[in-house]
Amino acid sequence: MTMKSLYKIFTTLLVITWFTALTQAQVSPNNATVKGNNQFAIELYKQLTKGQNTNFFASPYSISSALAMTYAGAQNTTATEMAKVLRFTPDNLHQDYKMLSDHFKSINRKGLELKIANALWGEKSYPFLPDYLSLNQKYYQAKIESLNFKQYPERSRLIINKWVENKTKNKIKNLIPKGLVDKKTRLVLTNAIYFKGDWEYEFLKRNTKKMAFIAGKQRFPAIKFMYMQRKFRYTENKQLQAIEIPYKGRKMSLLILLPKDKNGLARLEQKLNAKEYQDLIERMYRTKVQLTLPRFKMTINTRLSSTLKQLGMKQAFSNQANFSKMAKNAQLKISEIVHKAFVEVNEQGTEAAAATAVIIAPSGSAPGRTYPPKIFKADHPFMFIIKDNKTNSILFIGKLENPKQAS
Numbered sequence: 001m002t003m004k005s006l007y008k009i010f011t012t013l014l015v016i017t018w019f020t021a022l023t024q025a026q027v028s029p030n031n032a033t034v035k036g037n038n039q040f041a042i043e044l045y046k047q048l049t050k051g052q053n054t055n056f057f058a059s060p061y062s063i064s065s066a067l068a069m070t071y072a073g074a075q076n077t078t079a080t081e082m083a084k085v086l087r088f089t090p091d092n093l094h095q096d097y098k099m100l101s102d103h104f105k106s107i108n109r110k111g112l113e114l115k116i117a118n119a120l121w122g123e124k125s126y127p128f129l130p131d132y133l134s135l136n137q138k139y140y141q142a143k144i145e146s147l148n149f150k151q152y153p154e155r156s157r158l159i160i161n162k163w164v165e166n167k168t169k170n171k172i173k174n175l176i177p178k179g180l181v182d183k184k185t186r187l188v189l190t191n192a193i194y195f196k197g198d199w200e201y202e203f204l205k206r207n208t209k210k211m212a213f214i215a216g217k218q219r220f221p222a223i224k225f226m227y228m229q230r231k232f233r234y235t236e237n238k239q240l241q242a243i244e245i246p247y248k249g250r251k252m253s254l255l256i257l258l259p260k261d262k263n264g265l266a267r268l269e270q271k272l273n274a275k276e277y278q279d280l281i282e283r284m285y286r287t288k289v290q291l292t293l294p295r296f297k298m299t300i301n302t303r304l305s306s307t308l309k310q311l312g313m314k315q316a317f318s319n320q321a322n323f324s325k326m327a328k329n330a331q332l333k334i335s336e337i338v339h340k341a342f343v344e345v346n347e348q349g350t351e352a353a354a355a356t357a358v359i360i361a362p363s364g365s366a367p368g369r370t371y372p373p374k375i376f377k378a379d380h381p382f383m384f385i386i387k388d389n390k391t392n393s394i395l396f397i398g399k400l401e402n403p404k405q406a407s
Contacts (some may be wrong), residue, residue, distance in 0.1 A: 019330070025102045029278060029392040030124050033096035037064050039121060039234040039274035041394040043087075046133040046269060047307050049399065053216065053381075057300045057341045057398035057407050059193050059354030066191040066356040068097055069142055070334065078315045078318055085313040094139040100393065101141070111198035111248030111349075112242040114395075118142035121160050121188040123149045128187070128344030133324050142189070148358045149185040157181040160188055164244040164355045167192035169351035170374075171342040180336055180359060186331075187360040195386060195395065197247030198349040203228050203293075205347050213294060213403045215381050216263055223403045224295045225379070226347055230361030232291065234374055236260075240282050243289060243346070243376050246389075247349060254350055256280075256293070265399065269383065281392055296406035297344040297399070304337040307395075319363040326360075335361040343386075343398060352386055352396050 010337040028033070041060035049056050064086060071082045072094065083090055084183040104114050120136055122128055124146035136142040155175050164175045172192065181188065213220040233244040233253075240260060244253040257280075259268045305317055321333035341354035345394055380398075386396040398405060 002377060012304050023223065027099060027283075027391055029098075031096060031391065032089040033093060033100070034393050035274060035278075035389045036089055037061060038277060038392070038394050040064060040085070041086040041397055042272055042274055042277065045305070045325075045397050046088035046272075047311060049269065053401055055296050055298050055300070055398070055400055055402055057343050057352075057396065058302060058339060058350075059356075059396045060339050061393065062191045062193045062341075062354045062356045063337070063339055063349040064306065065116070065118060065140070065193075066337070066358050068093060069120070069140050069191075070323075070345070070358050070360070070376060071135050071188045073079040073132050073323045073330075073332075074316065075250075075322045075324050077320075078322040081313050081315050085308060085311045087291050088141040089098070094135060097139075098139045100391070103390065105247070107251040107390075109249050109251070109375060112251060113194070113196045115167065115192075115194045116190045116204065116250070119142045119163060120260055121147050121156070121190065121371065123186045125150065126186050128327050129325065131318060143158065146246065149181065150183050151202065153182045154178070160190060161359065164190060164192050164357075168194045168342075171351070172340050172355045175340050175355045176338055176357050176359070179239045182361075184361045185248060185335075185359060186332060186362060189358040189360070190355065192355040193353065193395065195252075196349070197252055197386075199347075200248055200250060201228065201230060201345040204350075206391075207297070208347065211379060212261060213379050215401050218402075220403050221389070223407070225292050226295060226360060227290075227292050229288065229290045229373060231286050232289045234287050234289055235280060235283045236374075239264065239271065239378055241374070242284065243291065243292070244281075244284060245293075251389055252395075253387055253389055254345070255387055256378060258376065258378050259380070259387070265381040265383070265401070270400075272383075273276065277394075289376050290373045291344075292377040292379065294400065294403050295346050296400055296403060297346075298340075298406045299340070299342045300398075302339045302341075305334070308337065321363055323360070323400065330361045333362050335359045341396065341398075342345045343396065 118140040185200040207227040210222045211225045215221045241258045323332040339356045381401045
């Protein structure tokens with residue numbers, strides 16, 4: 001082999017190694033889109049739960065994904081407001097979503113399933129711009145499906161809802177309520193996310209016992225609580241205890257944020273932001289914990305237009321909306337955004353699903369420590385997050401306040 005051919009092989013290997021390292025470095029908690037998505041997740045959670053002492057669950061990642069596809073068609077003030085509220089970093093936004101999508105596909109294995117799907121549903125007679133459609137196909141794997149909204153709006157709604165049902169393994173049904181899609185609808189953008197994870201270490205059913213759950217002045221007797229003692233990633237401060245319960249392969253976890261004060265959830269929520277969330281995770285260490293956690297299940301419907309307007313995303317819903325990158329001379333606005341999410345936590349693991357539809361209409365680890373076991377008893381209201389462990393991306397976020405409504 002000549003020196004020249006050896007040089008070529010060395011150069012090729014060097015380039016491949018550099019490219020691989022660069023790609024891996026981008027999939028991290030420091031990625032601008034990951035940080036922005038997490039900040040939006042927490043801000044949206046706060047806005048939707050403000051003054052509400054009830055159970056809540058949503059997938060902010062599903063909402064961000066559907067709105068990122070919508071944002072690709074926005075211009076000027078409409079785009080600026082969307083980017084500010086959604087915490088988007090415009091330069092690499094679509095590339096980052098593609099990178100995250102590839103990463104989430106790679107973590108699937110036995111005992112851990114994460115599926116994310118996107119689609120565009122367009123009025124068949126409407127002249128959508130090829131560049132807008134190809135961008136969504138390239139970065140979001142979202143094909144355009146032609147429907148006849150003008151003549152058959154109800155049939156179109158049922159087709160979209162059936163797609164969502166299939167993509168979420170029948171957990172999200174009737175996402176778009178009757179009447180929300182009509183003859184004026186020109187485009188519906190959908191995102192569906194499905195997650196099922198078995199625990200790395202299952203809770204033994206024989207250890208499940210009935211106990212009381214206390215929320216303010218309410219006492220809920222005979223709630224089923226699971227129990228386990230082993231090493232977990234854990235941290236605490238004056239205000240809260242935090243624990244990471246890993247799923248199979250430790251690629252994803254359920255993070256529980258438990259206030260030390262039984263009536264302290266509102267204060268915990270008020271203080272939490274993306275930086276505090278990241279700091280908590282970085283401070284976690286492996287230690288022995290006696291974990292007591294209630295079983296729960298809930299399905300939550302949410303309409304998002306008024307909440308997003310309150311956060312500052314106003315023009316997109318108005319007659320002044322500019323979605324001219326979707327279609328030439330487009331006179332389009334968002335008429336409504338609907339979201340529906342399901343979660344079940346039991347001895348085997350967690351199953352969660354969510355879907356979002358944006359409806360467009362014309363305008364007019366640290367080393368282990370040897371201490372006595374920590375006591376983590378989630379017998380009062382708490383927050384919970386289902387997250388990807390490599391990027392710390394918040395895929396789902398919720399809270400349990402009323403276990404009777406979650407059983």
